[in-house]
Amino acid sequence: MSTSASVSVLIVNWNSKDLLRECLSSIRRNCADLAQQIVVVDGGSFDGCAEMLASEFPEVEFVQSKDNVGFGRANNLGLTRVTSEAVLMLNPDTEIQPGALQTLLGELRRRPDAGIVSPRLLNTDRTLQTSVHALPKPVRQALDSEVLRRLLSPYSLWAPPSNFAPTETVAVEAVAGTCMLLWTKTFREVGAFTPEYFMYAEDMDLCFKVRRAGHRIYHVPTAEVVHHGGASSSTQGNSFSAVMIREALNLYMVMNHGRHYALAYRLVTGCSALVRLMILAPGLLSSDSRQRQERKAALARWWSVLSWSCGQQKWTTRYVARERQVVE
Numbered sequence: 001m002s003t004s005a006s007v008s009v010l011i012v013n014w015n016s017k018d019l020l021r022e023c024l025s026s027i028r029r030n031c032a033d034l035a036q037q038i039v040v041v042d043g044g045s046f047d048g049c050a051e052m053l054a055s056e057f058p059e060v061e062f063v064q065s066k067d068n069v070g071f072g073r074a075n076n077l078g079l080t081r082v083t084s085e086a087v088l089m090l091n092p093d094t095e096i097q098p099g100a101l102q103t104l105l106g107e108l109r110r111r112p113d114a115g116i117v118s119p120r121l122l123n124t125d126r127t128l129q130t131s132v133h134a135l136p137k138p139v140r141q142a143l144d145s146e147v148l149r150r151l152l153s154p155y156s157l158w159a160p161p162s163n164f165a166p167t168e169t170v171a172v173e174a175v176a177g178t179c180m181l182l183w184t185k186t187f188r189e190v191g192a193f194t195p196e197y198f199m200y201a202e203d204m205d206l207c208f209k210v211r212r213a214g215h216r217i218y219h220v221p222t223a224e225v226v227h228h229g230g231a232s233s234s235t236q237g238n239s240f241s242a243v244m245i246r247e248a249l250n251l252y253m254v255m256n257h258g259r260h261y262a263l264a265y266r267l268v269t270g271c272s273a274l275v276r277l278m279i280l281a282p283g284l285l286s287s288d289s290r291q292r293q294e295r296k297a298a299l300a301r302w303w304s305v306l307s308w309s310c311g312q313q314k315w316t317t318r319y320v321a322r323e324r325q326v327v328e
Helices: 017-031 049-056 071-079 100-110 138-142 146-152 184-189 202-212 238-257 259-283 289-309 314-318
Strands: 007-013 035-043 061-065 086-090 094-096 114-122 170-172 179-183 216-227
Touching: 007 017, 007 071, 017 035, 017 049, 017 094, 017 100, 035 049, 035 071, 049 061, 061 071, 071 184, 086 100, 086 184, 100 114, 100 179, 100 216, 114 202, 138 259, 179 184, 179 202, 202 216, 202 238, 238 259, 238 289, 238 314, 259 289
Parallel strands: 007 035, 007 086, 035 061, 114 216
Antiparallel strands: 086 179, 094 216, 114 179, 170 216
């Protein structure tokens, strides 16, 4: 690859116009020399970002999807416009810090086996945000907890703890789709994002495909990106998100490991939800008002997950396993 490779920045917007403005401003300030192309895809939100971009960021290429086709498909739609050697997939609720893109591109260039490089993510208050993950497995997902992460993180069975903070670039199993840099050729060769996903798990699926193609995933802590986090999906509700995450992970299991693997995931997830309900329910009456509301929300969330594991949340079929389509 050329040592003077340029980068196309690909951003999917959904009801995040104001955050998108700050994201683009950070690109202008900190990496305009590298980000020679910026493509923004609006996933059917029609939130005014088209007008904002035309007025304030005329250099941005804008693609309007008439429908909310999901994160992965919207990125695939934007990929058809990408012209640079490398592509940076970036959430609209992020701000690139000085030197971050330069560092990421440097790591991508100097590591021939690199498939994806990803930065350290920071919360709005600049505290550490979890961005390194382990690829999904049934028991790993069902029993996920911070205690187990801390106890078992040295072993391949488990995911890194939330305070995982290496000082140098390290190979990992998977990284969050919030910010990923990879060669455009690699992205296209692995088939981009699998279009059957609507939301959640598409980043894990991409990491799996990149690793299967013989590349490695690198976490680069010396590059930092602020991720304000969750603004686009915060209105969906806890139960909705909890069920959609499980549905997406179930699809991941089916597509990458087979239906028996997915059945095992659904079974252990249901058992985990039942145990959590049994632990939470007795303390409901003895809690103060604030704790009672939190417990009620948790009970509703885990009841939805248990119901999903028994095949009762049929509405999820509206969002997943759709046929491939090209959105004009």
